[in-house]
Amino acid sequence: LWKLMDTYEPNDPESIQKSFARHLEYSLACTRFNFTMEDAYRAAGLVLRDRLLESLNDTNDYYRKMDVKRGYYLSAEYLIGRHMQNAIANLDLEQPFKEAFIGLGMELEELFHEEADPALGNGGLGRLAACFLDSMATLSLPCWGYGIRYSYGMFKQEIQNGRQVECPDFWIGDGCPFEIPRPDITYPVRLYGEVTHGEDEKGNWCVNWVGGEIVQAMAYDNPIPGFDTYNTNNLRLWRACPSKEFDLDMFSAAAYADSVESRRKAEDLSAVLYPNDATYEGKELRLRQQYFFVSASLQDLLRDFIKRPNYKWSELPEKVAVQMNDTHPTIAVAEMMRLLVDVMHVHWEEAWDLTTKCLNYTNHTVMPEALEKWPVEMIERMLPRHLQIIGELNLRWIKDLQKKYGDHSPVISALSIFEEGDIKKIRMGNLAIMGANKVNGVAAIHTEIIKKETFPEFYKYCCDIGKPDKIVNMTNGVTPRRWVHCANPALSAIFTKYLGSHEWLTDMTKLKGMLKFKEDSKLHSEWMEMKRECKAKLAAFVKEKCDLDIDQDALIDIQIKRIHEYKRQLMNILYVIHRYQELKKKSPGEREKTQKRVVLIGGKAASAYVNAKIIIKLISNVGKVINKDPDTSKYLKVAFVPNYCVSAAQVMIPASDISEHISTAGTEASGTSNMKFVMNGGLIVGTMDGANIEIREECGEDTMFIFGCLEHQVADIAAKAKSGHYPIDSRLQAVFQAIRNGDFSHGEPEAQAEFCSLVDRLCNIQAAGTWDGDKYLVISDFPSFIDAQARVDATYADKAKWCKLSIQAASSMAKFSTDRTIKEYAEVIWGVKPAVRPLED
Numbered sequence: 001l002w003k004l005m006d007t008y009e010p011n012d013p014e015s016i017q018k019s020f021a022r023h024l025e026y027s028l029a030c031t032r033f034n035f036t037m038e039d040a041y042r043a044a045g046l047v048l049r050d051r052l053l054e055s056l057n058d059t060n061d062y063y064r065k066m067d068v069k070r071g072y073y074l075s076a077e078y079l080i081g082r083h084m085q086n087a088i089a090n091l092d093l094e095q096p097f098k099e100a101f102i103g104l105g106m107e108l109e110e111l112f113h114e115e116a117d118p119a120l121g122n123g124g125l126g127r128l129a130a131c132f133l134d135s136m137a138t139l140s141l142p143c144w145g146y147g148i149r150y151s152y153g154m155f156k157q158e159i160q161n162g163r164q165v166e167c168p169d170f171w172i173g174d175g176c177p178f179e180i181p182r183p184d185i186t187y188p189v190r191l192y193g194e195v196t197h198g199e200d201e202k203g204n205w206c207v208n209w210v211g212g213e214i215v216q217a218m219a220y221d222n223p224i225p226g227f228d229t230y231n232t233n234n235l236r237l238w239r240a241c242p243s244k245e246f247d248l249d250m251f252s253a254a255a256y257a258d259s260v261e262s263r264r265k266a267e268d269l270s271a272v273l274y275p276n277d278a279t280y281e282g283k284e285l286r287l288r289q290q291y292f293f294v295s296a297s298l299q300d301l302l303r304d305f306i307k308r309p310n311y312k313w314s315e316l317p318e319k320v321a322v323q324m325n326d327t328h329p330t331i332a333v334a335e336m337m338r339l340l341v342d343v344m345h346v347h348w349e350e351a352w353d354l355t356t357k358c359l360n361y362t363n364h365t366v367m368p369e370a371l372e373k374w375p376v377e378m379i380e381r382m383l384p385r386h387l388q389i390i391g392e393l394n395l396r397w398i399k400d401l402q403k404k405y406g407d408h409s410p411v412i413s414a415l416s417i418f419e420e421g422d423i424k425k426i427r428m429g430n431l432a433i434m435g436a437n438k439v440n441g442v443a444a445i446h447t448e449i450i451k452k453e454t455f456p457e458f459y460k461y462c463c464d465i466g467k468p469d470k471i472v473n474m475t476n477g478v479t480p481r482r483w484v485h486c487a488n489p490a491l492s493a494i495f496t497k498y499l500g501s502h503e504w505l506t507d508m509t510k511l512k513g514m515l516k517f518k519e520d521s522k523l524h525s526e527w528m529e530m531k532r533e534c535k536a537k538l539a540a541f542v543k544e545k546c547d548l549d550i551d552q553d554a555l556i557d558i559q560i561k562r563i564h565e566y567k568r569q570l571m572n573i574l575y576v577i578h579r580y581q582e583l584k585k586k587s588p589g590e591r592e593k594t595q596k597r598v599v600l601i602g603g604k605a606a607s608a609y610v611n612a613k614i615i616i617k618l619i620s621n622v623g624k625v626i627n628k629d630p631d632t633s634k635y636l637k638v639a640f641v642p643n644y645c646v647s648a649a650q651v652m653i654p655a656s657d658i659s660e661h662i663s664t665a666g667t668e669a670s671g672t673s674n675m676k677f678v679m680n681g682g683l684i685v686g687t688m689d690g691a692n693i694e695i696r697e698e699c700g701e702d703t704m705f706i707f708g709c710l711e712h713q714v715a716d717i718a719a720k721a722k723s724g725h726y727p728i729d730s731r732l733q734a735v736f737q738a739i740r741n742g743d744f745s746h747g748e749p750e751a752q753a754e755f756c757s758l759v760d761r762l763c764n765i766q767a768a769g770t771w772d773g774d775k776y777l778v779i780s781d782f783p784s785f786i787d788a789q790a791r792v793d794a795t796y797a798d799k800a801k802w803c804k805l806s807i808q809a810a811s812s813m814a815k816f817s818t819d820r821t822i823k824e825y826a827e828v829i830w831g832v833k834p835a836v837r838p839l840e841d
């Protein structure tokens, strides 16, 4: 068969052209003379897919042959973004592809724009998973991702009359050329039904979970090529399909229709991503999704394990490491036990030992409202066997704790997997920690908060049993391939030119070599030219999306992230109003001397998050007033950029001078866009929160405009506020006054009422008693926020100084490459080693 295959030169422009023509004609049924840009994109995608498939298969064969330990990343979300540009870069096909398509009269960039942006994630957590996949492949680690192939990803955000409108994102459209459907790889997943007892073939007593419904999980493989390696890993996403058996007794027309309907329902499971990124909603479908993908993934990885000749269960932890991305896949703890005990007939004690050696858990949030808790009643109906297993695990766990702390210690109720109350619940966080070998936070400050505030009793328990390092820190990162090389080719070219090679793309410590040029005037002019180029692209983008002309000489100030009160987009827009008021007070001559600024804010709000949606409306309305004010519009513009997504980030981030990472101290676990901005030569206005703290440590204090209270001061400020001592700065009073006057309400009574409700809430004008006002300390941090912005303007006035700081910061970001992060996971948590595939095997 091998000999029959067309052999082609993967790197030769002519063979790329031939393959392109073949796909146009035979895969897409176009003619070579009559095709659209979309057809061309699709055909180019298939050209790449051929190469990816080959590498994926060979890499797998190699891992199998070497019998290596494997890592499996379980995540309900992957915010992968567009494939094409990234795949071309990682396969080292940039030159030949460019040549091939120039030869055909096409610009590659134009093809890239044809691709839908797969948004199978909400925000940070999903994008982190995608960056991890890139680094795992680049480091030649035998690691796969598992997740859900949602038919509808994160909604598309339209802005109508300043308000968010959610539109469905049917990203699959006419099919994604980069994915490989695997109808041969399916697993049954049971839901509901009941548990009975019986005897197995050998006459042994056993547990049977029967009845209910069965859906089939079908695999869709997404090849993930590494950069500068021949390894290609896999992201395997599961799609829910009706089970194959069809009830033939259904001969009446009504029953037949019902039966078709119930089969169609199976597909609902993987239909849509929940667009919630911080507050958990106890929706039954969400739990079904979680179990569905966890069960299929564990069945798949265990099947791979037992394919090995003479496997022994005791070797499982030497061959398998699983990472649970937040609590979303935490039902894995019970499912692993079920598969081992009920299906594989491993003894309970050994099964538990294996489970707790293989599984690990990453926590991504300190917000208590984000910790998942599922009603016991729901689990009992949907996963009756799992409830039994969790009950048994908890019983043994409590006994152990009672021995240690006495029968009635308060520690016991805190550590129990079950939460008592009117509605009994299962705490997925506790289940995750109990079932995990290692638990990690995502930035230094966050890991400390986990120990002290989120799970203090667990941490104490770990210390008591002599295992304080069960909880470890793994500071997040981002991949420099997508976020520097693809997003900012001009900057990538500068680095490669000054450093003499592109080695920095796989070893970011090499960027330190740029530091000796940080005051070099030639580099300065190239650096500033790079920023100009990025700003020109941004200007075109903003013109298209917001119909706004922006001055490319202005300081570009960006805040892009999910809209959330703790992220304080509200504080940002209040500051913009303050800046506007200051400008209005000035004479035309004085205005001439002020720094021009363009403020861009973008992000999606969860569809039921009322306050977040009002904040979007406020930003839009403030933009409408400021942008058309002839006194000031030359000096200050503000826009809400609709539909923030990965591809928008790739245009916006490289163009920024400063970006806002201004969460209340102690609320943002890490943040990852902060890293992307700095890698692109942007500076940060930020609080001492999440990874900002570590970025500042690496880049130097002078590169960051820090403000606001520290994490340890928050409780004290809140306590004082509750007792009535919470002064409001006069400048902020003036801003509140303008909002209350209706200056930004456009005569819309509804908006006026909403804006006032935001301000009133901050000022705590509501029913006396509980203080639930300015929870995120906008008022308290506002004066120092103004100061930080003034420092930005003053520093920016000195172009050479700014440029030096920008170079210094961008060149000091090695720590925030996911290559470093993933190396730490591989060494400290997974015990997985690189397995570099040689080219000719």
Ligand code: 26Q
Binding pocket: 122, 123, 124, 125, 126, 128, 274, 276, 277, 278, 279, 280, 281, 286, 364, 365, 370, 372, 442, 476, 668, 669, 670, 671, 672, 690
């Ligand atoms: C849970 C249950 C039901 C429905 C939705 C959810 C859900 C979905 C997504 C809960 C949370 C998320 C996402 C959380 C998230 O993105 N957290 C961010 O993770 C980043 C990567 O570690 C950090 O940088 C951010 O600080 C953190 O906010």
